[in-house]
Amino acid sequence: MTWDILGQEAITSLLERSLARGRLSQAYLLVGPAGVGKTTLATTLAAALNCQGEHPPCRTCLQCRRILGGLHADVAVLALQEPERELGIGRIRELQRSLNLQPFEGRCRVAIIREAERLSHEAANALLKTLEEPPPEVVLVLTTTAEEEVLPTIRSRCQRLLLHPVPRAELLRFLQEDRGVPAATAQRLAAYSGGCPGRALRALAEPQLLEADVPLLERLTAILEGDTALRLTEGGRITGGFTGQRERALQALECWRNWWRDLLLVQAGCREGLAYPQEVASYARYTQRWEASATREALGCLQQAIQHLERNANPRLVMDVLVLRLPHPRSTSAPG
Ligand SMILES: [Zn+2]
Structure with a gap:
């Protein structure tokens, strides 16, 4: 058997055992940060369910190859398409129609619903019906980075699998x-x-993604050294313009979160595994200025801002609130 999913052996061996005993659940909720491998795992599970080899997923039979190649007619992937902000009821109804049909080329239909926290209220309620009485030969796999935002009634009908970094x-x-x-x-x-x-x-x-963080780190330093007016100006430079504010803001906040996490590591006396080893001199400087409690508080503010953005809050507003809440030069903790 070749799941070939990096770092998720506990989950893949659980799925393997369930598969061998014919005890797979009809609905899963895969929880974990973006890029950790949720969709890869969901797709590989779909292959395992349809595999014709002796040890599913073999990755070499026709079913496996078509599913892993994204070509299989019985495996549907539902994802937000720009500029959609939520998965609407139309997309779920369309999916439900296909799930009611017999599998076309395999044994089992699999629906992978990405970013389940973005289902509209109506769509989530429509999906509930399928989760309550799934058609035979259908497995639903929902993925999410923000579990607490998935409707509780949906969560309770899925087997939850947590993917760790x-x-x-x-x-x-x-x-x-x-x-x-x-x-x-x-x-x-x-x-x-x-x-x-x-x-x-x-x-x-x-590779430009790695370089994209350099100006963001410079901006963060300017904010930390600046007064209220300068902070708002610097924050506004990230969320200014008419398009892509949300993506730019998220990118900045994720970069800054890494920076603060690094600072916390340095404050705990650890220099291994820093996201930005080149910042080590500035970490040493800020360690003199703030206690670890201020760092933890700043991390909390960033976490909250990221969540608000992911919930489609206004990027400009989120950024304004954040830059004012980050610790100020003379304080020992973040205000507010
Ligand atoms: Zn196979």
């Missing part, structure tokens, strides 16, 4: 041995990825 050593081995990435680049990618292989691979394909 991949340990650094394992990610490094994968990048160097399987992908032939030089050691120094692998270190940077692993730090950037936060344990999410999908993020690492994306930055490998688009």
